[in-house]
Amino acid sequence: MHHPSPASRPCVLHLAQPVDGGVARVVLDLTRAQLAAGLRVTVACPGGELAAALRKLGADVRDWRAGRSPGPGLAGEVRRLAHLIDELRPALVHAHSAKAGLAGRLAVRGRVPTVFQPHAWSFAAVGGLTGALAQRWERWGARWADRVVCVSEAERATGERAGVHASYVVIPNGIDTERFSPGPRPALPPRPGSGAGPGAGPNTGTPAPLVVCVGRLCRQKGQDVLLRAWEDVVAAVPRARLILVGDGPDRAALRRLAHPSVQFTGAVADSVPWYRAADLVVLPSRWEGMALAPLEALGCGRPVVLTDVDGARESLPPAFAARCLVPPEDPAALAGAVAGLLSDRSLRAALGDQGRRHVLSTHDVRHTAERVAALYRELLGDRPRVPSECRESIHS
Structure with a gap:
């Protein structure tokens, strides 16, 4: 042209x-x-x-x-x-x-x-x-x-x-819906804290339920709230694992809060494998305009749990609100939503499919x-x- x-x-x-x-x-x-x-x-x-x-x-x-x-x-x-x-x-x-x-x-x-x-x-x-x-x-x-x-x-x-x-x-x-798209689930890292990528080793037995949080490690993104909620999640779903993907000024403080089942990856060049490895993606932000990470996760066909800050409701299909939105700064509500979805594989699959269609049409x-x-x-x-x-x- x-x-x-x-x-x-x-x-x-x-x-x-x-x-x-x-x-x-x-x-x-x-x-x-x-x-x-x-x-x-x-x-x-x-x-x-x-x-x-x-x-x-x-x-x-x-x-x-x-x-x-x-x-x-x-x-x-x-x-x-x-x-x-x-x-x-x-x-x-x-x-x-x-x-x-x-x-x-x-x-x-x-x-x-x-x-x-x-x-x-x-x-x-x-x-x-x-x-x-x-x-x-x-x-x-x-x-x-x-x-x-x-x-x-x-x-x-x-x-x-x-x-x-x-x-x-x-x-x-x-988001780029071709890049952020469903794909084969990579093998999980062999152990928390290893620093290995999602494809580092073979799975043995039934994979442990995996929650992934992608974002800069800072007050805005609320990873500290998620770590306070995580004890209750593990009590309800004992084999659950959490991976925090990203780096930032709060990394040292967050490590001090972390349960042994929590892994920190540091900065990564490509977040797509981590979304595809996840059973559930969580972003417990304190404020946003409209975060990209939930859209990327939905593009990869993964369900999300978000805090109800600016842009969160507009990121999601309307039917997601009851299951996938929680108040900000509320570890108990966050733990309940995460544990509930980790315990219901068929619901997660349905939400992931709906989320992918929503992103294709709207984002x-x-x-x-x-x-x-x-x-x-x-x-x-x-x-x-x-x-x-x-x-x-x-x-x-």
């Missing part, structure tokens, strides 16, 4: 910090789709695995030195972004997460069409004075976002309740990419047209 010459194509500048977890995957997926559709894409981020993966896609990557949280270096971060924007002259800026949204909007200040995507509100993460300041900033900074993209209706409602008056659009998260990343492309076309107006092939080319 014919594309405009490179000079006539609009340039989109993505700003990303953090550069791991769900934010990084969203930026990678959008960049892949936009490059394939003929856009010129530049991503400014603080290096790391995200930068390396983006370069493999052929994106223009600029090293933006920025910390994960606001601090004394903010003025320099904003200044470096302003210089980069003056150099690139992008048609549109898309800032991902609270930190990039803070620095990006301060650097642009309405000079360029700007999209801000919070990926969960910053003020939901902290309390006290810090939370109040974060909320106050989001109220003020909304004037410098032409659109605020929320990944769930619940996330949008949280922003509105907090007094963040913005031009909102809700575009649910999506395919190609749909997400096309809705973002449509938003760009709306904001750019009579500027060079944003191509509409994102939906077809996300997997290319």
Whole structure:
């Protein structure tokens, strides 16, 4: 298909910090789709695995030195972004997460069409004075976002309740449904704490029921709540095992809480084998916008148990709510839901099948990419047209 010459194509500048977890995957997926559709894409981020993966896609990557949280270096971060924007002259800026949204909007200040995507509100993460300041900033900074993209209706409602008056659009998260798909169940690791992968050794006898939790080891993801619930799970299902997939700042503290049946994998390059090895996937988050891990698990045909935070209900088929959602910060309710599903193989199979169909119809990343492309076309107006092939080319 014919594309405009490179000079006539609009340039989109993505700003990303953090550069791991769900934010990084969203930026990678959008960049892949936009490059394939003929856009010129530049991503400014603080290096790391995200930068390396983006370069493999052929994106223009600029090293933006920025910390994960606001601090004394903010003025320099904003200044470096302003210089980069003056150099690139992008048609549109898309800032991902609270930190990039803070620095990006301060650097642009309405000079360029700007999209801000919070990926969960910053003020939901902290309390006290810090939370109040974060909320106050989001109220003020909304004037410098032409659109605020929320990944769930619940996330949008949280922003509105907090007094963040913005031009909102809700575009649910999506996943690569070809990558995250059912497949053969890998053999389980030979013993907790071995560090081996899911295919490390043969099964002997009936496999022990396996629960998997995929996510950064941090307060947001609530693994400490799951570990407090795990004693009750093991009491009800004595052979149950739990694997925490991922790494993060809370790893040492979580290890101190862990039952002997709990394994830590550390960071992994590919989470798909762990989803396929699981009987049940659990994400006990304290806050989210719409987490990717449950969608990935459902894509692999695995049932999930989630805390009822923003985006959780919208991630699931309606019939899942009674069985698969529990209140946040409630170890007893979490243990009851996990133990109940571990004890009912046929129900798990049915939920996994329903979840896979739901993700295919509602959370395919190609749909997400096309809705973002449509938003760009709306904001750019009579500027060079944003191509509409994102939906077809996300997997290319």
